[in-house]
Amino acid sequence: MSASIQPADLGFFSTLAGAGSLSAAAREMGVTTPAVSKRLAAMEARLGVALANRSTRRMGLTPEGELYLEYARRILGEIDDLAQLLGSTQAEPQGLLRVNATLGFGRSHVAPVISAFARRHPQVEVQLQLSVNPPALTDDAFDVCVRFGAPPEARVVARRIASNRRLLCASPAYLARAGVPKVPHDLVRHACIGIRQGDEAYGVWRLALGRAAARTAEAVRTRGMLTTNDGAIAVLWALEGHGILMRAEWDVAHHLQAGRLVEVLPQYRTPDADIYAVYPRRHQMSARVRVFVDFLAAALAKRQPGE
Secondary structure (H helix, E strand, O other): OOOOOOHHHHHHHHHHHHHOOHHHHHHHHOOOHHHHHHHHHHHHHHHOOOOEEEOOOOEEEOHHHHHHHHHHHHHHHHHHHHHHHOOOOOOOOOEEEEEEEEHHHHHHHHHHHHHHHHHHOOOEEEEEEEEOOOOOOOOOOOOEEEEEOOOOOOOEEEEEEEOOOEEEEEOHHHHHHHOOOOOHHHHHHOEEOEEOOOOOOOOEEEEEEOOOOOOEEEEEEOEOOOEEOOHHHHHHHHHOOOOEEEEEHHHHHHHHHHOOOEEEOOOOEOOOOOEEEEEEHHHOOOHHHHHHHHHHHHHHHHHOOOO
């Protein structure tokens, strides 16, 4: 390791950044504010860059500081992993866990699970980031990504944690006004609510009929006046009678049960969209990743729609 970066500095800077100010960090470390300021200044002098813009009340990281913090937390997390693998720490998971999920599913289902997980495992610091499109699996920005469908990459572990179906549905008011589709081709005459997410072909809905071996699939190019990249908004538009929607059962099951939405073409299957926890192979033995994925799978099993 370069002499400009000392191992003890990693934990110091992570604590400092988490505290948000020099004085708060000093209280957490049990030292004086001038001592914290002096140590930070010594780090910056060795590195030759400013890591933070600070005062006693507030501190903001510079771009270099953000980069230093990202790597510091990653290295500290890997040290925790190694220690747990070697059996030198207690079984309780600890360290930083970075989780990514899609906007709608993450907000409605992953976030509540993380709340329960945090109460159960207070030594794990969890960072949840929600995004419209899943990050590239080759990135090292996250420890666990919750996504729909199994990824093709062999370099990652993809554990199926919940089943999921995509359903076609619409409000009773829309179907009373526009009629009920009988076969997939009928959809071309209907207003269909579009969702632009991920790499899927926009505006093309694929439906299949029959059992697996003899199943015949049909691709239908849909049209409609409303499009969004937010699934929750698309569901709202469907509830308000704007058209037919294709959406995960997890997002619409309660509306179907309450009669606010009605399933359309229920005899046809849409492409599978089971829910997977995806993580790099090097994380499969990490205690915090393993415990979190187990916890998430158990929690989703209890929430599984239709069961």
